[in-house]
Amino acid sequence: MRAAVMQGLHRPLAIETVPDPVPGEGEVVVRVGRCGICGSDLHMTEDPAYGMGAGSVLGHEFAGEVVALGKGVEGLGMGDLVSVVPLRSCGQCPSCRSGEVAWCDQFGLQGGGYAEYALTRPNQCVRLPKTASLADGAIIEPLAVALHGLAMSGMRIGDRVLILGAGPIGLAVAFWARRHGAGRVVVQDLATWQRDRALAMGAHDFVVDPADPIGSAERALGGKADVVFECVGVPGLIAQAVDQVRNRGTILLLGLCTRPDTFNSFAMLSKEVRLVTSAFFTRQEYEAALDALDSGAAEPRLLVTDTIALDATPDVFETLRKRTHQCKVLIDPTA
Incomplete structure (x- = not known):
């Protein structure tokens, strides 16, 4: 698959061909339909405090279609359209069951959205209602x-x-x-x-x-x-x-x-x-944000100012390092 890959701190991203993700037990593969470029993504390529470096594929604001299921996955089906909660968690512990996924012992940040496909877990997938688009799914996180x-x-x-x-x-x-x-x-x-x-x-x-x-x-x-x-x-x-x-x-x-x-x-x-x-959010707040769009709130969609193809990501990413009129740019890897 193709992905926009970090080349190191203070260096532009580059489009590369990398191995397709293969789901292990309890994992799913999502074909990315939209992924937002977040300000924290820009910081990750400039500040070593974030722990990102060459070979990293950024992108934590994404939604797409489930295209592969690992062994033991329940509750999702092929073709489901989902918004991915970018907080990696086990889905089973008391924190996860209460919706406080940021306090799970297996907590980590989910990236990988600057690519054609991304690997995630079913407990991080929230199905999109028919009223919500993939673009909607990509703005739920902010x-x-x-x-x-x-x-x-x-x-x-x-x-x-x-x-x-x-x-x-x-x-x-x-x-x-x-x-x-x-x-x-x-x-x-x-x-x-x-x-x-x-x-x-x-x-x-x-x-x-x-x-x-x-x-x-x-x-x-x-x-x-x-x-x-x-x-x-x-x-x-x-x-x-x-x-x-x-x-x-x-x-x-x-x-x-x-x-x-x-x-x-x-x-x-x-x-x-x-x-x-304040950092992160609860599962209930993530779903409440999606519910607001589902119930007819149009204002959040005003955040999106442009949608670009994956090929354009490195150049656009560089322009976003400077303050511009853009607000939220979405990547469409299928374009």
């Missing part, structure tokens, strides 16, 4: 990440919500916050490219004011935020969020940052601010 962040934040109906960063996760948080009754939702970014998309997905306002980020957000919200979602992952934003959140408010970290960061803990302590981190 929607679930955002939904988990919202749940971890403890946001209440009527809260003022500030979202730092207008990438796919920040925009998905805007969708969920508005859907769950936030009184005011404001997205703040350094550029206006995603303004219209943010407003269409649920934000009441979009703020770009590098000279006065704190004052401009406060004016747009009508006061300090009850909850600030940091969805970028760059040093300095926690400190900014401390200034932007109300006394006894919450800062929820969703942005992935592997660099050291500093902030004034006294300022945070003086306001009794809650600093909460």
